[in-house]
Amino acid sequence: MLHEHHPLIGREIAVRKVTPLNIRAVADGARFVLRIDPAQAAQAAKAFGSPLPGKIGDVTVSKGRLAVRLGPDEWHLVVPLTEQEAIETAFAKLYATVPHSLVDVSHREIGIAVEGVAAMLALRSAIAFDIGGMPVGTGCRTIFDKAQIILVREAEDRFRIEVWRSFADHVWGILDAASREIALGI
């Protein structure tokens, strides 16, 4: 196989102060957009091999698989690369009885982890909604400055951004600028 080009892999923003902050690209996974009639989501969960979140905005994490329900008929799935083929095969089998759409978007997105006491402060530089009111274990599609992202709150102080490849530099640049203020405590 040829060499892959990752826009952000190896780059890191780190603030080691009173309010620590660490921002880095997360390791690649396989990603899918699953779109299916919500009435048949249970069958999709079977094919997926892990539960799918039942409420819009909910997130499930199990066996290294992340699923976010973004809309009535839309789930964003991130799984270990090794499981990509098996999941594709399972869904292909399901299609005969339960039509749906499973589309590979592994290369469309870049994952960015934003972690630390100052994580929320960094995100507030460019996200308009009240992140403080976002429960742990939820996610949503939103706007970061001028870029569309998916934001998942994985823990009190840990967030994951999923952003389209060509918008990743912009998001990174804003986070970098915001992290300088945090480092200065200003």
Next chain:
Amino acid sequence: MTSYRIPEKGRVNQGKPVRFTFNGASYVGFEGDTLASALLANGVHLIGRSFKYHRPRGFLSAGSEEPNALVGTDRGPGRFEPNTRATVLEVFDGLNTTSQNHWPSLKRDIGAVNDALYMLFSAGFYYKTFMWPKSFWNKVYEPIIRGAAGLGKSPTTPDPDTYASRFAHCDVLVVGSGPAGLAAALDAGKSGAKVILVDEQAELGGSLLSETDAGINGQSGWQWLEEARSALAAMNNVTVLTRTTAIGYYHQNLVGLCQRLTDHLPNPPADAPRERLWKVRAHQVVLAQGSIEKPLVFEGNDRPGVMLAGSARSYLNRYGVKVGNRPVIVTSHDSAWLAAFDLAEAGVKVAAIIDIRPNVSGHLMESAAALGVEVLSGWTVTGTSGRLRVASVRANPVSRSGVVGSARTIACDALLMSGGWTPSIHLFSHTKGKLDWNEEGQMFLPGEATEESRCAGAGNGVFSLAAALAEGAAAGAAAALDAGFAAKAASYRVDGELVLTGANNRELPTDRNTSKAKAFVDFQNDVTAKDIRLAVREGFKSIEHIKRYTTTGMATDQGKTSNINGLAIASDAVKRPAPAVGLTTFRPPYTPTTFGAFAGYNRGELFEVTRKTPIDGWAEQNGAEFEPVSLWRRAWYFPKKGETMHAAVARECKSVRESLGMFDASTLGKIEIVGPDAAEFMNRMYTNSWTKLAPGRLRYGLMLGEDGFIRDDGVIGRLTTDRFHVTTTTGGAARVLGMMEDYLQTEWPDLKVWLTSTTEQWAVIALNGPNARKLIEPLVEGIDLSDEAFPHMSVAEGKICGVPTRLFRVSFTGELGYEINVPARYGRAVWEELYRAGQQHGITPYGTETMHVLRAEKGYIIVGQDTDGTVTPDDAGLGWAIGKAKPDFVGKRSLTRPDMQKADRKQLVGLLTTDPNTVLEEGAQIVLDPSQTLPMKMVGHVTSSYWSAALGRSIAMAVIEGGKAREGETIHVPTPGRTHTAKVVGTVFFDPENKRLSA
């Protein structure tokens, strides 16, 4: 130099001197000083020249309402800022400041001749004076006026500072930290609500910092303030932002705050942002903006040394600075008496208190007598003297019947005036909340709110300390309660507070000729009372018109000190009550705000999203020039060293036609459409028929809007019966997906089909040229590339260079062509592999310009360039792309409208210029008869125009009325200097038989 500082008085740190300059002279102030207080402490009152008449001016106020004291500040290279208000500018070691609006110097200013020529500069002078001769406007009047006008000098270099922004959400936002704001924040904070308290000043306290007479809960005002600050600091749920101005109040309780982070620091950390714009969404807002003192309007009220009495009190009590050694007070409000008393108690000889009112309360009279201050009640002020600083005031008694008696001159070195107080209703006014006119107080007060907000304290017309604390506490508690917290308003005991009253005035009565009096209403725009009266005489009746004609209230201070006086005079002149004349609308920002704060992070690289393809880095390394296409930047052409664009594009075109070119097409929009009803959905969205398209085949798809006009196009592959790979135009990707989702969700929810954007999943490399197949044959696995198995307009999945690919055989150039889709992270490596392997064929990377030329040679349209939203398929020569047998598709019904079938619609045609070397300008208008009289009838315009290397001549496309029927005719293209002629031809210029596609 005499010091006007009173040791041990004020809140500045007298143990911490700071050195700064003003107009090159070095001065010493103290930490905590503003430039104004520090200069006043050094006896400097002359701070600038006025805008129009270049009159010497001093400090009018001690706060953000200041109209006169605008200075330039220089913080180093690129960091010059004009129009900074000296009354809010904090001094620090090394601050350099300069005065404005004068030449050659502040003390001797040539422009002051305007003051003597004031007759020329009356209201509306620029409408009257510079009308004739008309030809003088552009060359003489405008340049001179522009040169002479303007406040300060614009900076000439880019701002080197950075700016930040932040969103915040809270339960209660309190604006203003005077007594009312503090009381509100304390009670809201105690309830556990998330509170943000903001104040524009460097420290909390508002009027408590300046007015020290009353005590709260048995403590002095300052002691109570200290406790309140500590209490707020101890609450984790309260955020206190000082040096932060609430600049605007927008819909649904969104309040913009501008926080100044580093301007007050002598050595700000490198990279620290200068300011931060907060966008706060508050559940509840408490506005405690306070009030602004009104100047009195009399001749000579703008002389340096004439200032607001309350401000003199601030300088004394807050900064420990006496504004003069022999001040005179002129007032129609009790509050100025307190300034006189404070000064007298500090050992300053107050020469006189002149009160316009014939009767003043006995206890004030007694206090004045006890302090040995002469009182002239029922007197007026009719003039001042002194060139660069007030030296005397001219006062006259006014009889009960209004007759102004003979004048008396009183020597003074400061004249402190008060016409009462005006509530600051600016933010409330931003919300379009109703304003109620209070006739007794001659002021507008907040009425019914349109947002979840409350007003408290002086900003709500409640001027006493006790009442402001009570109202603030009540507002804070009520706001917290409405935000869902149990809250109780605290009660406060205030001792030693006097009940203050006042009377309202227009211009003060005078024994002199009022038509010559320079009695200023708007100090910053140099508008006098007579200007306003003149405007009314000339027919202006509404304050909005009077404002624009006289420019009163239109300066950077937005009339903070002038609006109410202007309105009082206008209302008197119009002979209608003030509310009928109206109040000018307050608009954000509350005080002047830097552009940097609004831009925030969005400057330089972060100004706008720049989308780059996976192959962009290679293009950059290989010398590509780029052009923006929607948010993307795309390789435009690849010039070799010393090569012009024309030569590069000609070389790239030639290479594609003769051998092989490669093009980064990754920006093409891509949508994966999946489901049993995918073909039906495609039938409805596109004009073409999809039912019979076999899996493994491609088709050109054309999309219309409901109106029947072309919206988008692209090549679409059917991967399986139920799965389509749709491509869209680069700029149309998001729009097309949105339109499809819209139809699916609102019109056809019954269809079992789902959409996913895959634009960025795939990198796309277009290979075009006779050697395209030869290049990829050895690199492709799992796809038979023979013409029979994989003809033009085919798609197959396999591998290229070892990575998965969706391989399209398609051409946007007329040559044998492939579009190689590979997962985005492999895009760059596959590109490099192909480039390396293609060297044997002289493979040539090409950019968007060559792509445009090659497609134009074939007559392939570009949606958005050759169409403009009014072009039907038939107009564009794409009638063949309509599935005539289909029952319906988006836009079908509109195509049957008679107007859409008229023969004289603008239709797309080709043009060949008579002179083959003439490349027409895109957008140029087309006429049929160049000798007709002006304005000519324009029948169309050039949409695309290029030099074609393959044809050795220029080619163009155009939309022309009834164009198709004009084939063979000559049309004319008038351009500056020359009218070109061209022949109307078909749109396909090169290889019309499409022999090369299947080569």
